[in-house]
Amino acid sequence: MDELEFRRRIFSDPxxxxxxxxxxxxxxxAKAQLQQELLQLDETLHQALNIAVPDDLQARLLLQQQVxxxxxxxxxxxxxxxxxxxxxxxxxxxxxxxxxxxxxxxLGSYALxxxxxxxxxxxxxxxxxxxxxxxxLMASFAGRLQDFDGKVRYARFCHFxxxxxxxxxxxxxxxxxxxxxxxxxxxxQNTGAFADDxxxxxxxxxxxxxxxxxxxxxxxxxPLAGKIQQQFSFAMKxxx
Amino acid sequence: xxxxxxxxxxxxxLMSSKDLRYQALVNAFYADLYRYAYWLCxxxxxxxxxxxxxxxxxxxxxDSLLDVGAAKGWLITILRRENxxxxxxKQFDYQDIEQDELHDLSSAxxxxxxxxSQLQRxxxxxxVEYREPLVLQVLLGMTGEEIASCLELNLNTxxxxxxxxxxxxxxxxNTKDLEGHQHG
Numbered sequence: 001m002d003e004l005e006f007r008r009r010i011f012s013d014p015x016x017x018x019x020x021x022x023x024x025x026x027x028x029x030a031k032a033q034l035q036q037e038l039l040q041l042d043e044t045l046h047q048a049l050n051i052a053v054p055d056d057l058q059a060r061l062l063l064q065q066q067v068x069x070x071x072x073x074x075x076x077x078x079x080x081x082x083x084x085x086x087x088x089x090x091x092x093x094x095x096x097x098x099x100x101x102x103x104x105x106x107l108g109s110y111a112l113x114x115x116x117x118x119x120x121x122x123x124x125x126x127x128x129x130x131x132x133x134x135x136x137l138m139a140s141f142a143g144r145l146q147d148f149d150g151k152v153r154y155a156r157f158c159h160f161x162x163x164x165x166x167x168x169x170x171x172x173x174x175x176x177x178x179x180x181x182x183x184x185x186x187x188x189q190n191t192g193a194f195a196d197d198x199x200x201x202x203x204x205x206x207x208x209x210x211x212x213x214x215x216x217x218x219x220x221x222x223p224l225a226g227k228i229q230q231q232f233s234f235a236m237k238x239x240x
Numbered sequence: 241x242x243x244x245x246x247x248x249x250x251x252x253x254l255m256s257s258k259d260l261r262y263q264a265l266v267n268a269f270y271a272d273l274y275r276y277a278y279w280l281c282x283x284x285x286x287x288x289x290x291x292x293x294x295x296x297x298x299x300x301x302x303d304s305l306l307d308v309g310a311a312k313g314w315l316i317t318i319l320r321r322e323n324x325x326x327x328x329x330k331q332f333d334y335q336d337i338e339q340d341e342l343h344d345l346s347s348a349x350x351x352x353x354x355x356x357s358q359l360q361r362x363x364x365x366x367x368v369e370y371r372e373p374l375v376l377q378v379l380l381g382m383t384g385e386e387i388a389s390c391l392e393l394n395l396n397t398x399x400x401x402x403x404x405x406x407x408x409x410x411x412x413x414n415t416k417d418l419e420g421h422q423h424g
Contacts, residue, residue: 008403011402012398012399012403012406013384041410042378044355045359045363045409046379047348047356048356048363049275049279049360049379050275050379051278051360053271054274057270057274057288058266058271061266061270061292062263064292064295065259065262065296065299066259
């Protein structure tokens with residue numbers, strides 16, 4: 001190993017674990033002297049580089065991690081809440097999909113509720129409406145009322161949970177009956193006959209519209225239903 | 241519900257194991273890392289910042305540290321990147337090198353204190369490309385191969401820089417000694 005190579009290697013690492021390097025140190029006192037000087041320099045250098053570290057640095061590093069960890073945990077919790085909310089929303093939508101609009105209510109019970117809601121107002125109407133006026137309202141269902149041997153006491157549009165319907169009260173020899181006229185696509189379940197303590201009723205499916213009849217409990221519905229089926233007529237809705 | 245609780249529990253137990261690893265990492269390396277950072281950037285406040293940034297990043301990516309033996313090199317690599325990012329962000333004017341009360345020399349004799357203090361000043365006169373591998377070798381006890389891997393250099397280059405670092409340092413010391421004798 002020549003002088004230049006020796007210096008290059010001893011200067012780059014004075015500890016010199018390489019056997020060839022150790023051998024050349026052993027054989028040459030000047031080289032041994034240089035190695036000692038360099039080792040001494042490293043020793044002093046180590047002390048010089050070993051500067052004081054701020055007292056609180058370690059504590060600050062541990063604290064900063066705890067804050068970051070807490071934040072991450074909180075984010076994770078928020079994420080879980082988000083998932084829970086999404087699941088709840090999806091369940092809600094699924095339920096809506098299978099029971100659209102009318103949670104647990106059928107046409108009959110809603111018609112009854114409607115009658116109760118407006119009972120006082122309906123009783124006070126006791127004027128006879130001209131048939132032409134009634135038929136103007138019927139026109140929006142493409143319907144017509146033939147000669148009615150009784151009187152139409154009330155006729156007005158009302159909303160059946162978002163479905164526009166015609167609300168009629170008819171007086172005839174067979175008694176008083178409330179009739180709701182609904183378009184065919186109203187989306188409710190037809191219940192057939194229904195009743196409670198005060199009223200009973202039934203739904204009628206005609207060619208161009210559905211009717212719901214409600215009358216006082218003591219009245220016969222069948223003759224009224226038969227009469228109405230004869231005297232109401234609806235055009236079939238044109239398929240577009 | 242059971243699944244949710246299970247996930248939370250698992251998350252917390254994983255978290256605490258990660259916390260323990262982080263704490264062990266801080267305890268083992270914070271002092272070395274701070275000193276390395278100081279000799280890299282020559283500024284105590286910046287060194288402090290760099291170490292904090294480094295450990296924050298280390299904590300976020302702790303899962304990528306698989307080999308405990310590689311931890312020191314891994315931290316140094318993060319710190320070097322943070323230091324480089326500092327220059328991308330903003331060019332600071334930190335030419336004024338702090339030379340007062342730099343160092344914990346209280347245990348040394350006055351004569352030794354003077355020698356160490358002088359050596360510290362001379363180290364700061366070295367170019368960073370020579371100073372950095374020397375600090376890694378002498379202070380952190382890293383081998384040539386480890387330094388080469390950290391600095392992304394080949395081993396020959398690292399050895400050459402170490403050679404020049406010691407060579408220049410000795411020359412600077414001799415010059416100072418000569419000046420000292422002339423003045424004395």
